[in-house]
Structures are given as C-alpha cells and as structure tokens.
Amino acid sequence: MRSLLVVTDAWHPQINGVVTSLDRLACELRDIGMRVEFITPLSFKSIPMPSYGEIRLSLTAPAVVRRFMERYACDHLHIATEGPLGLMARSVALKTGRVFTTSYHTRFPEYVRARFPVPLSFSYAWLKRFHNAGQGCMVATQTLDHDLSSWGFRGLMRWSRxxxxxxxxxxxxxxxxxxxxxxxxxxxxxxxxxNIAAFLELDLPGTKVVVGGGPQLDELRQRYQQVRFTGPKQGDDLAACYAGADVFIFPSLTDTFGNVLLEAMASGTPVAAYPVMGPIDVIGDSRAGVLDNDLRTAALKALDINREHCRNVAHGFTWRASAEQFLQNAKKAYQLPSNLEKPRGLDASNSTALHP
Known part of the structure; x- marks a missing residue:
C-alpha cells in the first residue's frame, strides 16, 4: 500500500484530538514514503455547525467528492468522520466498490443528548449503520471497543494515539x-x-486554569471569575501551560481517548480524572495519575505523584507506533468480507472489494 486518502469533516483551523491524530498520522506515513491526501472542508463552501461554530459543514455533492477521490487515485480510502463529507465519501465508495475503513473519534450520541432529548439508541443505530458498511472501524481503546460492540458495531480495529x-x-x-x-x-x-464545571466547582487550594475556547467559554468566565481563562493555546505556548501546572484535571465523562492526557503526562504533569473511558485506558494502573469518582480526592492525591514517572509512562505512546497500527488495519481491510453491512437499495454487485 503506497498511498492513502483521508476524508474528514474535522480539519484545520479546528483544534481538537481528531485533527491532531490525522495530522500526525499523515506526517508519520509520509516519513516512511507513503503519499497521503486529504479531502476536507477547506476545499468547499461551508457553513458553521449549530452549537459547534468551529466545525464547518461542507456544501457540496457526492459527484464532486467522487471526482476528488478519482483525481487522487489512492490505494486506500479512510473515512474519519460521520459529517457531510464522510457521508458522501461512504456513498461513493459503496456504489463504486471501494474498500474503505472508518474511525470512531467522538461519542456524538452522548454529545447530542447533553443538548437535546435524543435517545442514545436512535443515535447509535444511525452511527452503527454508517460504520458497519466499511471493512473496519478503528477505535482508540479497549473500553471503546467493548462499548461499541454492545451497540452492535462490527469489524472494530484498535488504533491508539x-x-x-x-x-x-x-x-x-x-x-x-x-x-x-x-x-x-x-x-x-x-x-x-x-463537564468542566465539575472541575471548577471543586474546593481546591491554589488556582484553577482553563486553556481552550468553545461555546461555553463566556458563560464560565462570568460564573467563575476567580479562575484563570487563557483562551486557546498552541505549540510551545500550550506546552508551557502543561509543564507549568501541578496537576492536570480531566473532568470529561464522554471522551473516547483524551490526547491531552498524554500531553500532560509527557510534560511531567500528573492527571486527575474520573474512572471512565479514556482515563481508564490511558492512565489505568500506571500510577501516572489518580482516577476516582470523587474528582477532588483525585486532584489532591495527584499532587504527590512523581513527575518524572509521568514522563516515563508517556514514552510508551508514540505517533510512529500509532501510524504503524493504522497501516496494519488498512492492509487487513482487504482480507475481510466486503461491506460488513450493506445499505438498503444497493445491489450486491457494487460491493466487490478493490485491491491496490
């Protein structure tokens, strides 16, 4: 396999784990001589996603996406997101018999439920149909694998960070x-x-700092005026924030992995988090952090953790190993039955696997 095409609705200038993971994947694969191409919202007119203004929804058509796919003529197709571009690329792939893999980065059912009264079963049924149509769905952790399996997802493959x-x-x-x-x-x-408010409500000594931007920033700034809000940071400025903290707090209950956990540990900063998906897999029993249903207890205990030990644990996670794992998954996709779950109305003759 010499070339890869990634279709993603999440891309620069967004700052999130999906963009970081795809960016680093491309860098590592190019370093070993592969050609990596992207289809992103930057190539199309787009509109902001409601309640997620940083995420752009592309305004285009499947025929246009198909022309991009044909122009790049890559050996393997990976659909990274379930947005408009992901949906159109999936449709084209199924109609033309292209082998493709997907990845599950974000627990959208839980995100949607936090805003609207949409049952989890409805959202997961839709996502299952999206991902089961490919030759494999890549997930970051064992916990996420088990969770999606319980909802009926098949062909799950491990892709760590x-x-x-x-x-x-x-x-x-x-x-x-x-x-x-x-x-x-x-x-x-x-x-x-x-779930940032769960952190900001804690009775802790010292100072709380929040680095990042988003739709809740103004609200939290007004409610918690004793907290230092820096806004978004990148590059060396972000690295300095991690290294300058005594404890990194991860209050999320819905993340699938948490790249920020590794960034904190690599900076020598111990982690305090709930014992949920993401922290369980990244921190686990490594002693680089404290997991507790009482986040205050976890935060105070984490103060005693050796910072050099955190750094050593983080050395077990590299982007090169992540890229090699991705590549093995992509190659495995050509050994699996084509289209694990075919959409209604598609003729089976359109689902023959193509081999590079």
Missing part, C-alpha cells in the same frame, strides 16, 4: 509563576459535554 515527546516536555520556566499554587489545569474544548 501518540504524543510529541519533543514538544511536550518538562520545563524549568514556570509559566504560571504569578499564580498562587498549586495550579490545577484543564486543557481542551470549553463546551458542556466536557
């Missing part, structure tokens, strides 16, 4: 030296599904 150990590292310069310590840090999207 990595961290840039050069960028995210311990630093002598303490960016929060003007704050009363200890410093408890959150990094990520500032939105209701991230």
């Amino acid at each position: 990595g961290v840039d150990h050069t960028r995210f590292r311990p630093m002598k310069t303490r960016v929060f030296s003007d704050l009363v310590g200890p410093v408890f840090l959150y990094v990520g999207r500032v939105a209701v599904e991230k």
Whole structure:
C-alpha cells in the first residue's frame, strides 16, 4: 500500500484530538514514503455547525467528492468522520466498490443528548449503520471497543494515539509563576459535554486554569471569575501551560481517548480524572495519575505523584507506533468480507472489494 486518502469533516483551523491524530498520522506515513491526501472542508463552501461554530459543514455533492477521490487515485480510502463529507465519501465508495475503513473519534450520541432529548439508541443505530458498511472501524481503546460492540458495531480495529515527546516536555520556566499554587489545569474544548464545571466547582487550594475556547467559554468566565481563562493555546505556548501546572484535571465523562492526557503526562504533569473511558485506558494502573469518582480526592492525591514517572509512562505512546497500527488495519481491510453491512437499495454487485 503506497498511498492513502483521508476524508474528514474535522480539519484545520479546528483544534481538537481528531485533527491532531490525522495530522500526525499523515506526517508519520509520509516519513516512511507513503503519499497521503486529504479531502476536507477547506476545499468547499461551508457553513458553521449549530452549537459547534468551529466545525464547518461542507456544501457540496457526492459527484464532486467522487471526482476528488478519482483525481487522487489512492490505494486506500479512510473515512474519519460521520459529517457531510464522510457521508458522501461512504456513498461513493459503496456504489463504486471501494474498500474503505472508518474511525470512531467522538461519542456524538452522548454529545447530542447533553443538548437535546435524543435517545442514545436512535443515535447509535444511525452511527452503527454508517460504520458497519466499511471493512473496519478503528477505535482508540479497549473500553471503546467493548462499548461499541454492545451497540452492535462490527469489524472494530484498535488504533491508539501518540504524543510529541519533543514538544511536550518538562520545563524549568514556570509559566504560571504569578499564580498562587498549586495550579490545577484543564486543557481542551470549553463546551458542556466536557463537564468542566465539575472541575471548577471543586474546593481546591491554589488556582484553577482553563486553556481552550468553545461555546461555553463566556458563560464560565462570568460564573467563575476567580479562575484563570487563557483562551486557546498552541505549540510551545500550550506546552508551557502543561509543564507549568501541578496537576492536570480531566473532568470529561464522554471522551473516547483524551490526547491531552498524554500531553500532560509527557510534560511531567500528573492527571486527575474520573474512572471512565479514556482515563481508564490511558492512565489505568500506571500510577501516572489518580482516577476516582470523587474528582477532588483525585486532584489532591495527584499532587504527590512523581513527575518524572509521568514522563516515563508517556514514552510508551508514540505517533510512529500509532501510524504503524493504522497501516496494519488498512492492509487487513482487504482480507475481510466486503461491506460488513450493506445499505438498503444497493445491489450486491457494487460491493466487490478493490485491491491496490
């Protein structure tokens, strides 16, 4: 396999784990000589997604997406998201008999339920139909694998994540030296599904810091005026925030992995989180963090964790290993029965696997 085409509705300038994972995947595969192409919202007119203004919904047609796919002529197709571009690429692939894989990055049923009274069973039924049509759905953790299996997802493949150990590292310069310590840090999207208020409500010594932007930022700034809100940070500025904190707080109950957990650990900063999907898989019994249903207890206990140990645990996760795992999954897709679940109305003759 010499070339890969990734179709994604999540792309720059968004700052999130999906974009980071795909970006680093492309870098690693190009380093080993593969050609990697993308179809993203940057190529089309788009509109902001309601309640998620940073996410752009592409305005195009399947025929246009098909022309992009034919122009790139890549060996393997990977559909990373379930948005408009993902839906159109899936439709084209099924009609033309293209082998493709998908990946499950975001627990959208839980995100939707946090905003609207939509039953989980409805959302998961739709997502299951989307992903089961391919030759494999890549998931980041064992916990997510078990969860999706219980909803009827098939062909699940493991695709873990990595961290840039050069960028995210311990630093002598303490960016929060003007704050009363200890410093408890959150990094990520500032939105209701991230459960940030559970962190901000904790009775903790020192100072709480929130790094990131999102639809809930203004609301939380007004409610918690004693908290330092920095807005979004990237690159070395973000790395300095991780390294300058005493404990990284991860209050989310809905993330599938949590790349930020690895970034904090690589910076030498211990983690405090709930014992849920993501932290269970990344932190587990590594002693690089504390998992507890009482987040305050976890935060205070994490203060005693050796920072060098956190860094050492993070060294077990690399982007090269992540890319190699992805590549093995893509190759395996050509050994599996084509179209694990065919959509209604498609003729079986259109579902023959194509081999590069």
